[in-house]
Amino acid sequence: MSRDAILAAARTYQGVPCPLPTVPEFGPASNDALLARFKEVLEQVGGRWVERTAGGDLVGIVRQHYPDATRIVSALEDLPISTVTIGADSTPDQLVRIELAILRGRVGVAENAAVWVDEAQLPHRALPFVAEHCVLLLDPGNLVADMHAAYAALAGGDYGWGAFVSGPSKTADIEQALVIGAQGPRSLLVVFDSSGTSLTGA
Amino acid sequence: MNPDSHAAAAASFLRDAERTGWHDRAIWFVRQKRDIAARSVPEWEELRGLASAIKRHTMSHLALYLEAFERSARRNGVTVHWARDAAEHNDLVLGILRARGARRLVKSKSMLTEECRLNPFLAGNGIEVVETDLGERIVQLAGEEPSHIVMPAIHRKKAEVAALFHRTLGTREDPDPAYLAEAARQHLRGLMASADAAMTGVNFAVAETGAMVVCTNEGNADLGAHLAPVHIASMGLDKVIPRTEHLGVFLRLLARSATGQPVTAYTSHFVRPRPGAELHVVIVDNGRTAQLARDDFRESLHCIRCGACLNTCPVYRRSGGHSYGVTVAGPIGAILAPGFDLAAHASLPFASTLCGSCADVCPVRIDIPRQLYRWRQIAVASGQVSWSKRVSMRLLGATLASASRYERAGRLLRRLLRRVPRLIGHPALDPWSRSRELPVAPEESFREWYRRERRTR
Numbered sequence: 001m002s003r004d005a006i007l008a009a010a011r012t013y014q015g016v017p018c019p020l021p022t023v024p025e026f027g028p029a030s031n032d033a034l035l036a037r038f039k040e041v042l043e044q045v046g047g048r049w050v051e052r053t054a055g056g057d058l059v060g061i062v063r064q065h066y067p068d069a070t071r072i073v074s075a076l077e078d079l080p081i082s083t084v085t086i087g088a089d090s091t092p093d094q095l096v097r098i099e100l101a102i103l104r105g106r107v108g109v110a111e112n113a114a115v116w117v118d119e120a121q122l123p124h125r126a127l128p129f130v131a132e133h134c135v136l137l138l139d140p141g142n143l144v145a146d147m148h149a150a151y152a153a154l155a156g157g158d159y160g161w162g163a164f165v166s167g168p169s170k171t172a173d174i175e176q177a178l179v180i181g182a183q184g185p186r187s188l189l190v191v192f193d194s195s196g197t198s199l200t201g202a
Numbered sequence: 203m204n205p206d207s208h209a210a211a212a213a214s215f216l217r218d219a220e221r222t223g224w225h226d227r228a229i230w231f232v233r234q235k236r237d238i239a240a241r242s243v244p245e246w247e248e249l250r251g252l253a254s255a256i257k258r259h260t261m262s263h264l265a266l267y268l269e270a271f272e273r274s275a276r277r278n279g280v281t282v283h284w285a286r287d288a289a290e291h292n293d294l295v296l297g298i299l300r301a302r303g304a305r306r307l308v309k310s311k312s313m314l315t316e317e318c319r320l321n322p323f324l325a326g327n328g329i330e331v332v333e334t335d336l337g338e339r340i341v342q343l344a345g346e347e348p349s350h351i352v353m354p355a356i357h358r359k360k361a362e363v364a365a366l367f368h369r370t371l372g373t374r375e376d377p378d379p380a381y382l383a384e385a386a387r388q389h390l391r392g393l394m395a396s397a398d399a400a401m402t403g404v405n406f407a408v409a410e411t412g413a414m415v416v417c418t419n420e421g422n423a424d425l426g427a428h429l430a431p432v433h434i435a436s437m438g439l440d441k442v443i444p445r446t447e448h449l450g451v452f453l454r455l456l457a458r459s460a461t462g463q464p465v466t467a468y469t470s471h472f473v474r475p476r477p478g479a480e481l482h483v484v485i486v487d488n489g490r491t492a493q494l495a496r497d498d499f500r501e502s503l504h505c506i507r508c509g510a511c512l513n514t515c516p517v518y519r520r521s522g523g524h525s526y527g528v529t530v531a532g533p534i535g536a537i538l539a540p541g542f543d544l545a546a547h548a549s550l551p552f553a554s555t556l557c558g559s560c561a562d563v564c565p566v567r568i569d570i571p572r573q574l575y576r577w578r579q580i581a582v583a584s585g586q587v588s589w590s591k592r593v594s595m596r597l598l599g600a601t602l603a604s605a606s607r608y609e610r611a612g613r614l615l616r617r618l619l620r621r622v623p624r625l626i627g628h629p630a631l632d633p634w635s636r637s638r639e640l641p642v643a644p645e646e647s648f649r650e651w652y653r654r655e656r657r658t659r
Contacts, residue, residue, distance in 0.1 A: 002487075003272075003284040006439065009491035011265040015500060018262040021255040023447055026245050041464055088477050092395040092429040111243075111454075112464035125476055126428035129421040129468070147465075148450040155446070160278075160474030164453075166465050169421040173337035173353060175360045176228055177379035182336060183390055184421025184468070 026146060034110040034143040035192070042113035045167030046180045047188040054195055058137075062102065065189055066133055069100040075122055076102060076137065086123045095124065101131035101185075105138045107153045108190075109164065111146045115190065116154060118162030125161050129169070134185040136165065137193045206588055208549040209633070212521035221359075226519040228356060233513040235462025236563065242464075243454065252451050254567040257504035260443055261494065267409040267442045268485065274412030275483060278474045283484045288318035291486050295320060295401070295434055296327055298482055302432055304329070304398035310416070310423035311335040312403030313351050313507060314436045314486060316529045332393045334422040336386050343370045349523030351530055352460050352509035357522055390422065400426035402472075404437035404483070405506070406452060410445045413473045414483060417456065417466040424470050434482045435472065439490050440503040452506060455565035459508040493541045498576045502537045504566045511560035511570060517553050526550060533560035537573040540581070548586035551577035612647055619643035 039049050050061055059081045062072075074082035084098060103122060105115035115136050117128055128134055144150050150164070169184030180186060216222050240246050260267055272282050285291035291314075299307060307329055309315065321331045321342070333342040337354035341347060344366055348354030355363070360377040367373045373385045394400075402423045406415040414435050416423045427433040443452065457463040475481035494500055512518045512532030523531035528539040528547060533554060539547035551574045560570040581587055582595075601611050620643050646654070 001284075002286045002290060005286060006284055006485070006487045006491060007265045007268060009487070010268060010439070010494065013491055013495035014262050014264045015494075015497070016262060018255070018258045020259040020444065021252055023252060023451055024248075045464065045467070095429065096391055096395045109465075114465050114469065124428070126425065129424040129428065146450070147454050148447070151446050151450050159471070161476070162471045162473075163424065164465065164469040166463075166467050166469075168467070170419050170467055171336045171383055172419075172461070173335070173340065173355055174358075174363050174379040174382055176231060176353075176356075177360070179380050179383040181387065182383060182420035182422070183334065183387055183394070183425055 023148060026148060031140070031143065034145060035140050037110040038108055038113055038143055041111065042167065042190060045113055046170060046178075047113060047167040047190060049190045049192065052137075052191050052193045052195065056195075058191070058193070061191060062100070062135060065135075066100050069133065071097055071099040072102065073098050073100070073123070073127060073131070074102040075127065076104060086127065088124060090124055092126075095126050095130045098127070098131045100133045100135065101127045102135040103128060103137070105136045105165075105190075106142065106157075107150050108138045108140075108143045109145075109147060109150045110143055112164075112166050113190075114147075114150070114164035114166040116150065116162060116164055118157070118159040120157075120159060128163065128165055129184045131185055133187045133189075134165075134168070135189045135191060137191045139194055140192045141194060206549055207527060208521070208525055208553040211525035211527065212517075212553070215522040215525055216520065222520055222522075224359075225357060225522060229350075229513050229519045232353070232461060233510070233563070236459055236510055236513065237462075239458035239462040239464065240563075243458070249451055249455055250565055250567050253455055253506075253565055254504065256443065256448050256451060257566050258501075261440075261500060261503055264439070264442070264494065267444055268439060270409035271407050271412060271442050272485075274409065275414075276412075278412045279481070280412060280475065281480065281482045283482060285484055285486045285488070287488050288320075288486075291318045291436065291484055291488065292320050292323040294484050295436070296324060296329070298432065298434055299324070299329055299399055302399065302480075304432065306330045306332065306393070306397050307399045307401060308332045308334050308394050308397040308426040308430065309338075309401040310403065310418060310426055311338050311354065312401065312436055313348075313529055314403055314438050314488075315401065316348060317488065318436075318486070320436075332390070332397070334390050334394060334426055335418070335420060336383060336390075339386060339390065340366065343367075347524065347529070349531065350509060350512060351507050351532075352512075357524065391425070394422070394425050394429055397426060397430045399432040399434065400430040401434045401436065402427055404435050404441050405456070406449060407437055407442045407483075408444075408446055408449065409442055411473065413446070413471045415449060415453075416470045416472065417453075417468065418470075419461075419463075419467045421468050424468060427470075427472065428476065430479075432480045432482070433472070433475070434484065436484045436486060439485050439487055440505070456506055456508055459510040459563065459565040489542050493538070496541065499537060499541060499573055501568050502534065502541070502570075502573060504568055505534050505538075506566060507534075508565055510563040510565065514559045514563045516555065516557065516559070521553065526553070533570045533574070534568070537570055537577060540577045544581065544584065545586060548581040551575075551581060552587075609647070609649065613650075616643045616645075616647070 168188040171182035340355040349357040364377040518532040536550035
């Protein structure tokens, strides 16, 4: 059986055991510095951001940025702007016609503007990729400095699928020319929303 | 393949000097972006050291971590398959597709499936295969192989892509990259929405959790995998890492080294199948445990396929990926390929100046030049180099090994070269001089001058 042959070969040839290093913590930063860094990197990777003030009008923000969107899916409860309902059994045909997906991110990473989304917050895994445009709500209290801190913040979370999303879909496959909106979303808007409950470790 | 195959293939690439220069500059630009990204991380060198040590540890416990990954993946409801070689991998994939009656397969970029020649195999068995990464789709439509592991179509100019899309997709012949990418988007999204199965590669497989991490910028791996009823992930057995926390180290290095981005747009973690869908993983050996057995070359398995060594290599940039004749080109390919088939790829370790730039940029600090040098020794010892190289190197070795022979040879050559200037360095005999001119031979050597001066004082 191939499995046993491969494992036997690996065991025979893997050589002298070498130690596993400990990954240290790298420079912590203040929350203000994290937010400024996140915004700066997000702009570099082609994303945009807006701050939602306490009790601010989320629908207004969405309308302002995406005035023409009509087929809108919201993964947030009770957002009156949602026009399409998506579930685990939605078909590819239904999914690919979505114009705007409004989702909640769990953790944001300052060094690379990546926002973690996972199955627990989504009606369908395809949503962050299939929508023409994507809005991610993120509590600035859930920002961390780097990827080490991000995985530490996500530890213990039980998800069947999850992803870091950093800016919109992009390609530079034709002569290194950057094109925003390859196969996935053409734009990504991060809404800093401190009115939601903290989701870290939820 | 003849012993000079890389040089011969590179010569045909170099015939178009304008294109060679363009290729060189386009790829050097990526290297510069990498430098800026690396310098923005204060702990960059510490991360490289950690990455190297984690890989070394993992390889020295490979069986343990492969079994742990298998256990975790099975617990997650993932079907785990093992393939000793390309043929078994391809048969397994075809078997999964046939069991589901799948006719159309969408694929995100996977160098492993290129290595296994999966696409022609599936096409021959009636499966429609669609590459969904833009660069991969370009080379697929052109009937080519990728020339770069990260930027598959880097050798193609936009006007050529425009002509290709005009012919194959019916677009107008407009070389604007935005127009071409939009045309590909419409074309590919339609195909992904109607696929029967999706395939992806695996960048990292976490033994502790069974998570398979896939990095893309276009979002195509996720679109394919989340829309199709079956997802097959193909992974080389060198992709396993011990724990989730190690992802932090590798993901900070990968995209910065590859394209200078702080991270890819999408870093997806596949753990359990989507409700109602299937998730398979094929763990492939295909020569990797044989490479593990070679003490001198085990470290080549640490590679995370960022492509930084290709972008920095003066030979790669001026010879093009296709000149290597293997899936993984460039310096890393030149130390991997001889392990698969020394006779076929013996010229590749010589496609280097041993300048060491590849080792300087490698995010997992693989000592590529040392392994290139070792492969050269093995190639020579097993008679895999040309007659002219063997004889000239033996002659040069004998000359340089003795001070008196060196001095005599110098005197002789200086005298001969003054009389017959192109005696050596004749373009017909010496390839090195085809674009170089030898300086005029001096009257005497420094040592001769020094001895003369001492006598006259």
